[in-house]
Amino acid sequence: MAQATVNRPQEEDTKSFRLLSGHTIPAVGFGTWRSGAEATNSVFTAIVEAGYRHVDTAPEYGIEEEVGHALQASMRAGVERKDLFVTSKPWCSDLSPDRVRTALKNSLEMLQLDYLDLYLIHWPFHLKQGASKPPKPGDVLEFDMEGVWREMEKLVKDNLVKDIGICNFTINKLQKLLRFAQTMPSVCQMEMHPGWRNDKMLDFCMENGIHVTAYSPLGSSEGGRDMIHDQTVEIVAKKLNKSPGQVLVKWGLQRGTSVIPKSSHPERIKENIKVFGWQIPEQDFIALSTILEQKRVLDGADLFVSKSCGPFKSVADLWDDED
Numbered sequence: 204m205a206q207a208t209v210n211r212p213q214e215e216d217t218k219s220f221r222l223l224s225g226h227t228i229p230a231v232g233f234g235t236w237r238s239g240a241e242a243t244n245s246v247f248t249a250i251v252e253a254g255y256r257h258v259d260t261a262p263e264y265g266i267e268e269e270v271g272h273a274l275q276a277s278m279r280a281g282v283e284r285k286d287l288f289v290t291s292k293p294w295c296s297d298l299s300p301d302r303v304r305t306a307l308k309n310s311l312e313m314l315q316l317d318y319l320d321l322y323l324i325h326w327p328f329h330l331k332q333g334a335s336k337p338p339k340p341g342d343v344l345e346f347d348m349e350g351v352w353r354e355m356e357k358l359v360k361d362n363l364v365k366d367i368g369i370c371n372f373t374i375n376k377l378q379k380l381l382r383f384a385q386t387m388p389s390v391c392q393m394e395m396h397p398g399w400r401n402d403k404m405l406d407f408c409m410e411n412g413i414h415v416t417a418y419s420p421l422g423s424s425e426g427g428r429d430m431i432h433d434q435t436v437e438i439v440a441k442k443l444n445k446s447p448g449q450v451l452v453k454w455g456l457q458r459g460t461s462v463i464p465k466s467s468h469p470e471r472i473k474e475n476i477k478v479f480g481w482q483i484p485e486q487d488f489i490a491l492s493t494i495l496e497q498k499r500v501l502d503g504a505d506l507f508v509s510k511s512c513g514p515f516k517s518v519a520d521l522w523d524d525e526d
């Protein structure tokens with residue numbers, strides 16, 4: 204059960220957040236999961252027409268090459284590389300010390316870049332190449348978190364990535380990482396929307412100076428939770444004369460997180476970043492921050508849980524019983 208903390212809304216209308224490293228991350232980024240054949244057009248529209256500067260992708264999304272085409276086209280259209288913030292994530296089958304650098308090199312090649320702004324451990328679990336969903340016996344391997352992090356740290360030293368971070372960690376796993384990290388994780392990317400606030404993780408990251416990026420801020424797509432049509436979100440949107448998508452993005456920003464909505468529709472891509480120059484008033488912010496039904500959409504069950512053979516026999520196991 205998530206705790207009932209209500210993080211107070213931020214006063215300033217921030218367009219970027221400063222990371223522990225001193226670099227900045229744009230407050231609104233563009234998500235690319237399930238962008239499919241539209242990925243190149245969507246990312247180009249997001250950057251060149253809508254003004255996004257932060258693009259979130261991963262090899263697991265199967266569209267890094269398409270994202271790369273869009274990045275190149277955006278740069279030909281006049282956007283400078285230094286003004287873009289590109290994030291990718293090694294997949295679980297590459298989470299062994301001997302594979303991390305090759306995984307990064309593959310992402311750089313696909314994206315046609317010579318460095319990434321941010322490289323995040325996608326999930327804190329190590330899978331065998333070609334693992335099934337759900338995993339078969341032997342598909343979930345031991346995760347050498349320290350060995351993998353050391354390799355990620357080397358990527359920073361070698362100027363191949365500017366920042367490193369994590370996704371889908373628990374407080375328990377993050378505490379473990381902090382015990383040996385020589386380079387702190389700059390960013391923790393987690394599912395966060397009013398239907399899954401994950402206050403405990405947000406508070407823990409903030410206490411440690413780790414910036415949080417909220418993924419699936421609209422409740423995700425197929426099989427997700429439709430926060431766009433949530434009653435409280437609709438009421439606040441109507442009152443403020445904004446769209447539900449804008450209210451959800453703004454709620455994340457006012458909690459102090461960067462937010463990475465995905466859309467394949469140009470009008471929504473443009474709408475979702477029009478979140479500056481206005482605020483969600485405190486009482487509406489609190490209404491959004493106290494929605495009772497709290498549940499993860501992306502609990503990792505299909506990827507990592509096997510009731511019969513383990514090592515993770517339940518969703519609670521994956522999340523260290525912290526929910």
Ligand code: NDP
Nearest residue numbers: 234235236370418419420421422423424448464465466467
């Ligand atoms: P989102 O919460 O961003 O929701 C995307 C869905 O909302 C799509 O179905 C989209 O449809 C729809 N949508 C977008 N804008 C609007 C709007 N204004 N009005 C109505 N509907 C809208 O889901 P994601 O799960 O994609 O999360 C965002 C990003 O976060 C991902 O794309 C990915 O980059 C990242 N992510 C990271 C994870 C991790 O493990 N680190 C896990 C999951 C996501 P349409 O496209 O048709 O407009």
